[in-house]
Amino acid sequence: MFLSPLWRRRADIAAVAAATxxxxxxxxxxxxAASVSWFYDRVERVKTLNAANALPPPDYDxxxxxxxTSQPRAFDLGPSLLTLVTNAEPYAYQAFATVxxxxxxxxxxxxxxxxESGGATIGLxxxxxxxxxxxxxxxxRFADANTVELxxxxxxxxxxxxxxxxxxxxxxxRALRLYLRR
Amino acid sequence: MTVTRLCRLLILVExxxxxxxxxxxxxxxVRDVLAGTPPAIPADxxxxxxxxxxxxxxxxxxxxxxxGRYRVWTTAPADTLTVDxxxxxxxxxxxxxxxxxxxxxxTLTIGSRAPLEIAEDGRVAVRLxxxxxxxxxxxxxxxxxxxxxxxxxxxxxxxxxxxxxxxRPLFRAIPPARYHVTIVQxxxxxxxxxxxxxxxxxxxAPLKRAAPxxxxxxxxxxxxxxxxxLFSPYFAHDLRSMYASGPLQERPGSNLNGGxxxxxxxxxxxxxTTRDGIVPxxxxxxxxxxxxxxxxxxxxxxxxxxxxxxxxxxxxxxCVALGVFAWAAAxxxxxxxxxxxxxxxxxxxxQLGYTQADAVIAPIALLILAALCVRLQRVRSGRPVPLGxxxxxxxxxxxxxxxxxxxxxxxxxxxxxxxxRTWRRLLLPIALFLAIGxxxxxxxxxxxxxxxxxxxxxxxxxxxxxxxxxxxFRFAQSCTDETYFDWIxxxxxxxxxxxxxxxxxxxxxxxxxxxxxxxxxxxxxDKMMRVLNGDVWPGYVTGLQTFVFGVVPRxxxxxxxxxxxxxxxxxxYERRRTLLLSWPVFLNAPIxxxxxxxxxxxxxxxxVALFVGSLPPLFESGFYRAVAAxxxxxxxxxxxxxxxxxxAWPLHDWLLGxxxxxxxxxxxxxxxxRLAVLK
Numbered sequence: 001m002f003l004s005p006l007w008r009r010r011a012d013i014a015a016v017a018a019a020t021x022x023x024x025x026x027x028x029x030x031x032x033a034a035s036v037s038w039f040y041d042r043v044e045r046v047k048t049l050n051a052a053n054a055l056p057p058p059d060y061d062x063x064x065x066x067x068x069t070s071q072p073r074a075f076d077l078g079p080s081l082l083t084l085v086t087n088a089e090p091y092a093y094q095a096f097a098t099v100x101x102x103x104x105x106x107x108x109x110x111x112x113x114x115x116e117s118g119g120a121t122i123g124l125x126x127x128x129x130x131x132x133x134x135x136x137x138x139x140x141r142f143a144d145a146n147t148v149e150l151x152x153x154x155x156x157x158x159x160x161x162x163x164x165x166x167x168x169x170x171x172x173x174r175a176l177r178l179y180l181r182r
Numbered sequence: 183m184t185v186t187r188l189c190r191l192l193i194l195v196e197x198x199x200x201x202x203x204x205x206x207x208x209x210x211x212v213r214d215v216l217a218g219t220p221p222a223i224p225a226d227x228x229x230x231x232x233x234x235x236x237x238x239x240x241x242x243x244x245x246x247x248x249x250g251r252y253r254v255w256t257t258a259p260a261d262t263l264t265v266d267x268x269x270x271x272x273x274x275x276x277x278x279x280x281x282x283x284x285x286x287x288x289t290l291t292i293g294s295r296a297p298l299e300i301a302e303d304g305r306v307a308v309r310l311x312x313x314x315x316x317x318x319x320x321x322x323x324x325x326x327x328x329x330x331x332x333x334x335x336x337x338x339x340x341x342x343x344x345x346x347x348x349x350r351p352l353f354r355a356i357p358p359a360r361y362h363v364t365i366v367q368x369x370x371x372x373x374x375x376x377x378x379x380x381x382x383x384x385x386x387a388p389l390k391r392a393a394p395x396x397x398x399x400x401x402x403x404x405x406x407x408x409x410x411x412l413f414s415p416y417f418a419h420d421l422r423s424m425y426a427s428g429p430l431q432e433r434p435g436s437n438l439n440g441g442x443x444x445x446x447x448x449x450x451x452x453x454x455t456t457r458d459g460i461v462p463x464x465x466x467x468x469x470x471x472x473x474x475x476x477x478x479x480x481x482x483x484x485x486x487x488x489x490x491x492x493x494x495x496x497x498x499x500x501c502v503a504l505g506v507f508a509w510a511a512a513x514x515x516x517x518x519x520x521x522x523x524x525x526x527x528x529x530x531x532x533q534l535g536y537t538q539a540d541a542v543i544a545p546i547a548l549l550i551l552a553a554l555c556v557r558l559q560r561v562r563s564g565r566p567v568p569l570g571x572x573x574x575x576x577x578x579x580x581x582x583x584x585x586x587x588x589x590x591x592x593x594x595x596x597x598x599x600x601x602x603r604t605w606r607r608l609l610l611p612i613a614l615f616l617a618i619g620x621x622x623x624x625x626x627x628x629x630x631x632x633x634x635x636x637x638x639x640x641x642x643x644x645x646x647x648x649x650x651x652x653x654x655f656r657f658a659q660s661c662t663d664e665t666y667f668d669w670i671x672x673x674x675x676x677x678x679x680x681x682x683x684x685x686x687x688x689x690x691x692x693x694x695x696x697x698x699x700x701x702x703x704x705x706x707x708d709k710m711m712r713v714l715n716g717d718v719w720p721g722y723v724t725g726l727q728t729f730v731f732g733v734v735p736r737x738x739x740x741x742x743x744x745x746x747x748x749x750x751x752x753x754x755y756e757r758r759r760t761l762l763l764s765w766p767v768f769l770n771a772p773i774x775x776x777x778x779x780x781x782x783x784x785x786x787x788x789x790v791a792l793f794v795g796s797l798p799p800l801f802e803s804g805f806y807r808a809v810a811a812x813x814x815x816x817x818x819x820x821x822x823x824x825x826x827x828x829x830a831w832p833l834h835d836w837l838l839g840x841x842x843x844x845x846x847x848x849x850x851x852x853x854x855x856r857l858a859v860l861k
Binding site for chain 2 (some may be wrong): 011012014015016018019021022023025026029031032034035036039040041043044165
């Protein structure tokens with residue numbers, strides 16, 4: 001009974017649906033490409049953050065992050081230097097720091113360190129999922145930056161993990177800066 | 183204005199915007215596909231190498247990719263490769279670009295600068311100071327095993343703009359791999375899909391008039407988008423670099439360079455040969471002539487230039503053929519159906535980046551189908567079919583025959599179906615067959631001393647076809663030309679390329695079929711299932727196609743389309759039209775279940791025809807009325823298709839694992855067979 005008027009006007013309904021679908025499609029394509037472009041643009045900007053470029057003060061740095069550990073062999077936090085010797089468990093989290101997002105829409109992370117052996121992953125977790133990851137399994141300098149749009153959760157976690165399938169890794173971090181963008 | 187009219191107007195605007203985006207996206211990549219880089223500063227290069235310790239003497243060679251860009255490599259393992267680049271205007275040389283293919287890690291020293299380590303197979307752009315020495319020294323890194331040093335690209339430029347990423351007005355920050363492989367391809371695929379829906383609401387008359395012109399442009403864009411991903415200068419090898427480092431390093435006459443060498447030699451006055459005194463034994467002359475036409479139209483300074491000219495002509499040919507088909511089909515199908523079929527064909531995976539005859543079979547099939555559409559329209563209107571229309575049908579068939587002889591059985595059957603009441607018109611195909619076959623046979627006879635109307639590779643094709651299905655036979659899944667040549671040499675005194683060798687192989691294969699009927703049944707079934715599983719659309723799949731195939735498996739798409747064809751036949755809806763337009767599915771593809779199918783690269787015509795035969799009924803209300811009028815027949819066909827879909831692969835697995843059937847030899851004892859050798 002309710003369907004018969006709809007059936008009579010099916011051509012009109014189809015036209016409305018197609019027009020709406022087209023408008024949504026065009027907008028969503030532009031919007032998603034713009035969002036990805038924003039991300040990479042941001043990454044480039046964050047990567048240029050270094051001491052020589054009048055570094056802005058971060059929301060958190062190596063010493064102000066509330067670090068907790070998960071049984072690494074060594075975790076030594078000095079002024080502007082973190083020395084970490086991981087345990088032998090491959091890919092396990094070793095040190096992490098959870099902070100409030102303070103209604104930020106995006107987070108930028110920038111770090112500078114040295115891998116002495118094995119490999120390391122430095123990134124951000126939100127709601128238990130990786131939202132930004134930088135990894136290396138090469139000895140030598142490990143310096144990079146990343147950026148990410150944040151979800152609704154009120155906290156994010158900075159994580160340093162072992163990235164060595166063969167066991168223990170050793171690294172030092174000279175700097176780690178977290179910027180929360182509103 | 184009512185809401186409906188407003189919506190239809192909006193759809194028209196969205197349709198236009200979608201087309202504009204699709205066309206722009208493709209045209210943006212044309213330079214990347216055809217040139218591979220921005221214009222380099224014209225330069226000469228001189229290369230020398232230092233042999234690896236304890237190795238043979240090496241030689242350094244260079245091949246021009248385009249003006250100012252070269253591939254440079256050593257012929258033997260080397261410790262160093264030194265390249266002197268001499269630009270015509272040294273003061274403009276501000277950037278040097280290199281891409282090292284081998285070894286994995288090298289150091290690059292430019293003039294007196296500190297060495298630079300290059301570890302990845304990607305482009306590296308180094309800024310130069312004005313007037314700097316352009317002697318580039320590549321040295322294998324200490325830990326690397328001695329290999330030849332191969333620099334796939336080397337050139338000097340005024341700036342690094344456009345070398346590491348394409349220059350685009352929007353979304354510049356997105357890396358090229360992410361932009362081209364994911365974002366653009368998905369966006370374009372979804373817009374294509376939208377236009378198919380929108381075409382139902384666009385006014386019919388303008389769409390009918392515009393489709394033959396707009397579809398080729400859209401098709402060109404989609405072709406370029408595919409090529410830009412498969413041969414990206416930024417995250418793969420551009421076409422010029424790919425040809426210089428791959429096909430043009432192989433012996434003349436191999437799959438991807440045979441036509442190029444033939445064309446180059448033809449234009450140089452050496453005949454349609456691949457080397458002095460050598461005509462191809464396994465090919466018809468058409469593709470060499472096609473390459474020669476490309477050379478005349480778009481240039482052939484080097485073999486690399488000729489390869490690019492050929493790829494360009496193949497692409498244009500595909501687009502023009504689609505336009506011709508859209509024009510011809512407009513008289514037979516609804517405008518929305520023509521749009522859907524045309525766009526789907528433009529969207530399908532293609533083989534246009536490869537310079538071999540298979541790349542042009544799909545557009546030739548489109549020309550045949552276009553001519554058949556015109557003919558069907560004539561017959562439907564009750565008017566006599568003019569000789570010119572039949573001539574067009576057979577000329578298109580003849581074009582295929584000039585490229586590949588596998589069309590002959592289908593040409594014969596279609597000709598008999600078309601002309602069984604007007605048998606005099608059979609003279610058309612006979613005359614064309616004799617003209618092409620006879621001409622090629624006579625030409626080849628000057629070099630080979632034997633006259634054959636087609637190729638002399640039937641035996642080789644049947645031979646390798648037997649072993650494409652998994653089995654315990656000696657040559658199983660490892661058959662090549664060399665395997666065939668060795669086998670002929672072991673068993674006969676004939677030259678493997680000769681008609682006598684082909685005849686011997688054919689007889690042996692026929693004996694093998696009789697000896698192992700179970701293997702033949704499994705072979706046919708296995709190859710049929712591969713076609714149903716998606717081999718019917720050969721070519722490398724990109725994001726354009728995975729946008730659909732990632733959601734709906736190709737097996738489901740193929741079976742659904744075949745079910746539509748079967749329903750049309752069963753209920754008598756446009757039965758003749760459906761069967762005639764899908765002839766390659768039934769008369770061409772099955773040939774390769776018996777012969778060599780080469781991972782499905784010969785099936786492109788069947789893939790195109792499957793859409794032409796099955797999609798249009800879905801856009802016609804008469805089809806649904808016919809289905810409603812014969813529900814039981816329709817239901818039976820659909821039920822059979824569903825049962826087949828559910829049981830076909832389990833049956834396939836059972837057959838492949840059933841040795842008792844596979845190696846069953848009831849009629850003929852296997853001992854006399856020279857093929858029935860188990861591992």
